[in-house]
Amino acid sequence: xxxxxxxxxxxxxxxxxxxxxxxxxxxTSNPNLYWxxxxxxxxxxxxFYSVGIGQISSEVPQNLSASRPQDRxxxxxxxxxxxxxxxxxxxxxxxxxxxxxxxxxxxLTVV
Amino acid sequence: xxxxxxSPQSMFIQEGEDVSMNCTSSSIFNxxxxxxxxxxxxxxxxxxxxKAGELTSNGRxxxxxxxxxxxxxxxISASIPSDVGIYFCAGAxxxxxxxxxxxxxxxxxxxxx
Numbered sequence: 001x002x003x004x005x006x007x008x009x010x011x012x013x014x015x016x017x018x019x020x021x022x023x024x025x026x027x028t029s030n031p032n033l034y035w036x037x038x039x040x041x042x043x044x045x046x047x048f049y050s051v052g053i054g055q056i057s058s059e060v061p062q063n064l065s066a067s068r069p070q071d072r073x074x075x076x077x078x079x080x081x082x083x084x085x086x087x088x089x090x091x092x093x094x095x096x097x098x099x100x101x102x103x104x105x106x107x108l109t110v111v
Numbered sequence: 112x113x114x115x116x117x118s119p120q121s122m123f124i125q126e127g128e129d130v131s132m133n134c135t136s137s138s139i140f141n142x143x144x145x146x147x148x149x150x151x152x153x154x155x156x157x158x159x160x161x162k163a164g165e166l167t168s169n170g171r172x173x174x175x176x177x178x179x180x181x182x183x184x185x186x187i188s189a190s191i192p193s194d195v196g197i198y199f200c201a202g203a204x205x206x207x208x209x210x211x212x213x214x215x216x217x218x219x220x221x222x223x224x
Contacts, residue, residue, distance in 0.1 A: 006153075034211075043117075043199065044154070044214040059211075090153050098205065099144050100212055102153030 002027035006091045006103030013110055019064075019078040021106050023091030026072065031093040033074040034100060035066055038088040050074060086110045117200055117215030124190055125223050132218040133184040134200030143176050143183040144201040144212065154199055158185070161205075187220075195222050 006023045013019060025031050032051055036044040046059045048066035056066050063082050067075045074091060086109050094100040117134045124130060142161055146154035158169050160176035160183060167174055173186045183200055200215040
């Protein structure tokens with residue numbers, strides 16, 4: 001069966017520090033991968049999606065970037081965090097012809 | 112980015128009551144999905160709908176894909192404490208292997224003791 005792993009679960013980082021969140025998927029090949037952000041009490045905003053290695057599409061202009069160095073690995077990064085980057089970050093995967101499945105999320109607090 | 116209009120934003124009900132929420136869009140979708148999110152966790156898929164007019168059940172949950180393809184609703188019958196959480200609808204056009212989900216703003220369900 002397919003599983004998705006996302007880490008860390010929680011993270012507290014100072015303003016201006018770098019960020020690296022990792023997501024890996026097991027049990028499937030060539031998945032579509034997604035990064036979402038959820039502000040407190042709000043819906044999910046799509047940040048990035050990828051249909052293959054090295055292929056990244058950005059949905060909104062922001063302080064973040066994404067990379068897909070391997071087929072089942074998706075990384076969310078920032079060189080310098082802003083206070084406004086705080087939120088709940090969710091990684092998700094789909095086969096491209098089905099619904100998306102989410103990881104457990106990373107709660108990021110920028111202080 | 113685009114979001115679907117989901118209502119109500121919150122619901123306060125007593126255990127045993129039925130729940131109904133809906134989602135509307137200005138765009139047509141060929142797929143409607145309903146997710147539930149518990150605090151501090153990722154959303155979990157409840158029901159997927161792939162055909163206009165389709166009515167699908169999953170235990171006490173029933174969801175329908177609107178005929179116009181611009182709306183969907185979710186019903187929960189005889190609510191129980193574990194139904195508490197945030198429910199999200201999502202629309203997509205899953206055709207060409209590059210679908211993106213557009214999410215509703217969520218309905219927060221609270222059960223009053």
